[in-house]
Amino acid sequence: MENWVPNQKTQIDDEDVFVDNTQVEGTSQTTKPKKRKYVLRAACWANHDVVHIDKVRLSKCKKCGTLLKTESDRNGTSTMIRHTKRCKMNPNNLEKKLELQTTLNFK
Secondary structure, eight states: OTTOOOOTTOOOOTTTOOOOOOOOOOOSSOOOOOOOOOOOOSGGGGGEEEEEETTEEEEEETTTOOEEEOOTTTTTTHHHHHHHHHOTTOHHHHHHHHHSOOSOOOO
16 A cells, blocks of 8 residues: 555545654663573483583583583484483493393304
8 A cells, every 4th residue: 555645536534644743762772682591301401411611512411421512403412312322320221231131042
């Protein structure tokens, strides 16, 4: 309706037109939007803590203390999941090692 042009048949009443003459007093400071808090949703975070070293976000294994890169846009949580499966200090992995066959049986 930007190109609308009134013609002779168009009637505009002053009662139908609303003009807002109020001025809004603004502050000179601009407020930055609040940044959302990063929420750790993955289950693998139960075995790791967040550590920041030189502005790089790392995760530290709670069992053995190994540091892993965990930037969400690059590494993700797959490195933590793999480490948890292989961690020698994880008690769940010790039980699996005991279940493995240690001797070969020949027929």
